[in-house]
Amino acid sequence: MNTKKIIACLDIKDGRVVKGVNFLGLRDVSSPVELGKFYSDSGVDELVLYDITASTERRRILSEIIRQVAGCISVPLTVAGGVATLEDFGAVLDCGADKVSINSGALKNPDLISEAAKKHGSHSVVLAIDAKRVNGAFHVFSNGGMVDTGLKAVEWLKRGGELGAGELVVNSIDTDGVKGGFDLPMLKAVSEAVSVPIVASGGAGCIDDFIDLFRTLPAIDAGLAASIFHFGEVAIPDLKRALHDNGINVRL
Numbered sequence: 001m002n003t004k005k006i007i008a009c010l011d012i013k014d015g016r017v018v019k020g021v022n023f024l025g026l027r028d029v030s031s032p033v034e035l036g037k038f039y040s041d042s043g044v045d046e047l048v049l050y051d052i053t054a055s056t057e058r059r060r061i062l063s064e065i066i067r068q069v070a071g072c073i074s075v076p077l078t079v080a081g082g083v084a085t086l087e088d089f090g091a092v093l094d095c096g097a098d099k100v101s102i103n104s105g106a107l108k109n110p111d112l113i114s115e116a117a118k119k120h121g122s123h124s125v126v127l128a129i130d131a132k133r134v135n136g137a138f139h140v141f142s143n144g145g146m147v148d149t150g151l152k153a154v155e156w157l158k159r160g161g162e163l164g165a166g167e168l169v170v171n172s173i174d175t176d177g178v179k180g181g182f183d184l185p186m187l188k189a190v191s192e193a194v195s196v197p198i199v200a201s202g203g204a205g206c207i208d209d210f211i212d213l214f215r216t217l218p219a220i221d222a223g224l225a226a227s228i229f230h231f232g233e234v235a236i237p238d239l240k241r242a243l244h245d246n247g248i249n250v251r252l
Contacts, residue, residue, distance in 0.1 A: 003249050004214050005045035005222035006236060007199060008229050010035060012051045012081070015065060017230065033068045039229065040073035042236040045251060047073055048101065048169075048224065051081030063095045070096025078126055084108065089116045093124065101126035101169060104142045107149055107156075110163060117164030126199075127165035129153055131186060132173040138186050145173045153186070154193045161196035168194060169224065171201035177227055179205025182213045191219040199224050207234055207242045214248045 010017045010032050017032050036047055049069055051062055070077050079092045080101035089112070092100045100120075106113050106127055117125045130145045131138045131153040138153035157168050170190050172183035182203045191198055200213055204225040213223050228234045243250045 002221065003251055004220075004243065005199075006210070006239060006243075006250065007046045007048055007222050007224040008039040008044045008236070009048040009050055009201070009224050009226045010069075011226060012049060012062065012065065015062065032065055033072060035230070036069040037072040039236065040075050043240060043252075044075060044236050045222070046076045046078060048078045048080060049097075050079075050101075063091065066092065066095040066097055080126075080128060084112075086112065086115050086119065089120065093120060099124050099126050099167070101128045103128045103130065106160065107140070107142050107151070110159070113160055113163040113165050117166070122164050122166035125165045126167045126169055127157065127160035128169035128171065129157060130171050130173050130176075138189065141173060145176075154189050157190055157196075158193050161194050165196060167197045167199060167221075169199040169201055171224075172203060175203030176201075178203055179228065181205060181209045182223070184213070184216055187213075187217055187220060191217055197221040201225075204228055205233075207239050210239060210243060211246050211248065214243070215246070 012032055017035050039047055066079055076098040078099040078101050079097040083089055083092060083100055083102050084105035089100050102112060113125060113127060130141045132141055140149045140151040140153050140156050141147060142149050170187055172186055175183045180203055182200045187200050198220050199222040200220050201224040205228060210223045213220060240250045240252055244252060
């Protein structure tokens with residue numbers, strides 16, 4: 001069995017970590033540098049830094065924050081938000097990120113996936129989606145979950161893998177911040193269609209949600225969460241120990 005990863009996500013707005021429910025009602029949490037270091041020291045496997053308003057505000061991601069966070073952690077760092085060109089992609093890596101997650105930028109220009117993979121390697125290219133049920137189908141949404149693209153989520157992720165993305169992040173808007181568990185039906189549909197590593201995002205509310213995720217869908221490679229870590233509801237060492245005790249292979 002492959003080793004499952006636990007990923008903490010820092011949603012950044014105006015230079016601060018924030019978190020809401022269904023992408024709404026954002027609350028201030030902490031400094032990204034302080035929180036990033038805390039998670040790294042706590043044993044998280046990876047960290048995601050997501051500038052949640054970069055795409056809607058049509059600006060580049062906050063490079064100084066990336067440098068500061070990258071400089072104080074000892075785990076891989078993925079950066080998301082505002083990456084629309086190959087130049088943006090390279091600039092994020094130059095700031096110290098290990099991987100770059102693209103969402104709206106890839107929707108506007110799918111060739112960005114293949115171009116980035118060719119120049120920087122598939123291992124550095126993450127294709128992320130925010131998906132929501134629309135009339136029973138999983139649709140891809142853009143611009144921070146505000147715009148329905150009409151694209152079918154499974155089809156788009158499958159194409160992204162074929163274009164060279166080395167990892168897929170599947171975030172469910174329906175379950176985001178609700179803490180009722182991961183969107184297992186959506187994740188199952190994706191895992192049956194692609195062979196690229198999948199990160200499950202959106203909905204974790206307790207340790208049991210991670211256990212259910214990896215037991216129910218062993219093809220899922222990682223579980224990502226934000227609010228349950230930010231507000232102290234789940235400690236990463238406790239989560240990893242519980243996963244290990246339930247026969248799920250994790251790095252302790």
